[in-house]
Every structure is written in C-alpha cells, then in structure tokens.
Amino acid sequence: MSWWPVFVLCASAYALKLIGLVVGARLDSETSERWSLEIVVVPVLAALIVIQTFSTGQRFVLDARAPALLVAAVLAWRKAPFVVIALAAAATAALLRLVG
Amino acid sequence: MPSDMANDPITRNAVSIGVATAVYAVSFGVLSIAAGFSVAQTCVMSLVCFTGASQLTFVSVIGAGGGVAGALPPALLLAGRNALYALSLRGVLSGTVRKRALRAQVVVDETTAMAHAQSTLAAKRRAFDLTALCLFTAWNIGTLLGALAGRGLGNPRDYGLDAVFPAVFLALLAPQLRGPDAMRVAAAGALIALALVPIAPAGLPIIASALGAVPVLLGAGRRRSRVAVAQAPEAGR
Numbered sequence: 001m002s003w004w005p006v007f008v009l010c011a012s013a014y015a016l017k018l019i020g021l022v023v024g025a026r027l028d029s030e031t032s033e034r035w036s037l038e039i040v041v042v043p044v045l046a047a048l049i050v051i052q053t054f055s056t057g058q059r060f061v062l063d064a065r066a067p068a069l070l071v072a073a074v075l076a077w078r079k080a081p082f083v084v085i086a087l088a089a090a091a092t093a094a095l096l097r098l099v100g
Numbered sequence: 101m102p103s104d105m106a107n108d109p110i111t112r113n114a115v116s117i118g119v120a121t122a123v124y125a126v127s128f129g130v131l132s133i134a135a136g137f138s139v140a141q142t143c144v145m146s147l148v149c150f151t152g153a154s155q156l157t158f159v160s161v162i163g164a165g166g167g168v169a170g171a172l173p174p175a176l177l178l179a180g181r182n183a184l185y186a187l188s189l190r191g192v193l194s195g196t197v198r199k200r201a202l203r204a205q206v207v208v209d210e211t212t213a214m215a216h217a218q219s220t221l222a223a224k225r226r227a228f229d230l231t232a233l234c235l236f237t238a239w240n241i242g243t244l245l246g247a248l249a250g251r252g253l254g255n256p257r258d259y260g261l262d263a264v265f266p267a268v269f270l271a272l273l274a275p276q277l278r279g280p281d282a283m284r285v286a287a288a289g290a291l292i293a294l295a296l297v298p299i300a301p302a303g304l305p306i307i308a309s310a311l312g313a314v315p316v317l318l319g320a321g322r323r324r325s326r327v328a329v330a331q332a333p334e335a336g337r
Contacts, residue, residue: 054294
C-alpha cells in the first residue's frame with residue numbers, strides 16, 4: 001500500500017477541524033453578537049446516539065444496543081456516575097448477545 | 101492513584117472514555133493491517149488523522165476492495181462533523197496560535213461532548229484537554245497493539261462495546277438538555293439523522309442533524325436584534 005492515501009486522509013481530516021476553528025475565530029471578531037453556537041452540538045450528539053444505536057451502515061437495526069441505551073438513559077436520568085452508565089450499557093448488550 | 105484525582109469527575113470520566121476507546125483502537129489496528137496497510141502507516145493514521153470513525157471507514161472500504169476513490173468520500177463525510185465541533189468550541193479552544201492549532205487536532209466527538217457537558221468555561225477547557233490527553237494516548241497505544249497483534253483478538257461487539265459509545269454520549273448530552281429549546285433541538289437532530297439513514301451516505305445524516313439547531317439560532321438572533329433596537333434610542337440620548 002502506498003503512502004499517499006494515508007497523507008490525503010490525514011491532511012483533509014485536519015483541514016476540516018481547522019476550518020471550524022478559523023470560521024469560529026472570525027465570527028468572534030466580526031460580530032459582537034454572541035450567538036450561542038454551543039447549541040449546534042446538541043442535535044449532532046443526539047443524532048450520533050440514535051445512529052450508533054439503531055443503524056448499521058444504511059440499514060435500521062434493532063439489536064442489543066437498544067436495551068443497552070434504555071438502561072443508560074434510566075441511569076443518566078438517575079444521575080448515576082459516568083463509569084456505571086458505560087459499564088451497565090456494555091454489560092446489558094454483552095449479556096443479551098450471550099443469551100440470544 | 102492520588103485520592104483527589106480519583107474523586108474528580110472530569111478526570112474519572114476522561115479516563116473511562118480512554119479505556120473504552122483503547123479497545124476500539126485495537127480493532128482499528130487489526131482492520132488496517134488486514135486491509136493491507138503497514139504497521140507504520142496504521143500508526144501514522146491514528147497519530148496524524150486522529151478521527152476514529154473516519155479511519156475505520158477508510159480502511160474497511162479499502163479492505164473490501166473499494167479503492168482510495170471509494171474510501172475517501174465517506175471517510176471525509178464522517179470527519180466533517182469535526183468542523184462543526186471546532187466551530188462550537190470557540191472560546192474553549194484557547195491559547196496561542198500554535199496551541200490552538202494543536203487543540204484543533206483533537207477536536208472529535210468525545211472531547212467536544214465532554215467540554216460542552218461542563219458548566220463553566222474553565223471546566224470546559226480542562227475537560228477538553230484531559231479528555232484529549234486520555235483519548236490520544238489510548239487511541240494510539242491501542243492502534244499499535246492491534247496492528248502488532250493482528251487477527252484473533254475477538255470482536256468488540258461480544259463485550260457489548262458498541263453499546264458503550266451511545267451510552268457515553270447520552271450521559272454527556274443529558275446535562276446539556278436544560279430547557280425546552282435544547283430538548284426540541286435534540287429531538288429535531290435525532291429525527292433528521294434517522295430520516296436520512298436509508299438514503300444518505302454514512303456521515304451525512306450526522307452533519308445534517310446540525311440543521312435541527314437552526315430555528316433556535318435564528319430565534320436567538322431575532323431576540324438579540326430586538327434588544328439592540330430597543331436599546332438604540334437610549335444609546336443616542
């Protein structure tokens with residue numbers, strides 16, 4: 001395998017991160033209005049959660065990840081420690097796969 | 101381990117994210133070698149590219165015979181959300197130009213979610229840096245181990261590890277869901293992404309979900325310009 005695909009991937013991935021940083025910095029100096037851009041992360045994280053739970057590639061999949069997310073949701077709502085949430089989700093999925 | 105470190109939630113959370121990530125990094129290392137990349141190439145990807153989902157997609161498509169032309173577009177679509185993240189982290193990504201350029205490299209799902217889950221700017225910065233440190237270390241050590249070990253380490257799915265990431269992101273999103281606006285925006289993002297899953301290439305549904313924030317952003321802009329108009333005559337006097 002040649003090196004150029006590796007370099008192209010690395011360069012474009014960093015360029016994407018840098019674009020956001022530069023645009024953000026310019027917005028800061030150009031407009032005094034403080035848009036609360038933090039809100040942009042909320043839909044993206046919500047999307048990440050449902051995509052990683054309910055889909056594989058371009059297909060909808062309902063498997064052990066769904067009950068694991070439910071367990072995580074209950075624990076997050078009860079303000080359980082982070083590690084407990086992560087471990088409980090893994091244990092739920094692993095046990096369900098072992099049984100099923 | 102000093103007790104103050106064990107009692108600090110940011111450190112604890114950053115370390116647990118690192119541990120979960122390391123296991124995924126091992127499977128990336130394995131996949132990359134199987135796809136025909138060398139150990140050095142695999143490690144350079146993790147060090148310099150440092151975008152988990154993109155790297156996994158990139159080597160998987162090439163491993164499946166899709167070629168570089170087939171692998172690059174989906175990998176870059178998946179990396180595209182990092183641009184949105186960097187935009188949202190304005191203020192958190194502080195320091196000299198060199199420090200900001202370095203911090204830009206570690207703008208990914210985990211660091212962004214950890215930063216935004218904190219309530220003060222100082223805590224956001226600390227959470228971002230600590231998570232970045234744990235994640236970078238774990239991702240690269242895991243990659244090297246996977247690349248050296250090759251096949252036969254088992255499937256991370258068997259340990260339920262594919263369920264850990266949505267659970268972790270949910271735990272990090274929960275404190276950000278204050279107020280009806282945030283709830284509506286989250287629901288809109290999830291619905292947009294799900295609607296696009298069957299028709300759009302991987303990565304695009306997650307980027308497009310950011311549109312869910314547009315109504316709230318426009319509303320906030322309108323409210324601010326009303327305030328500005330209301331204050332303008334006073335300023336003139």
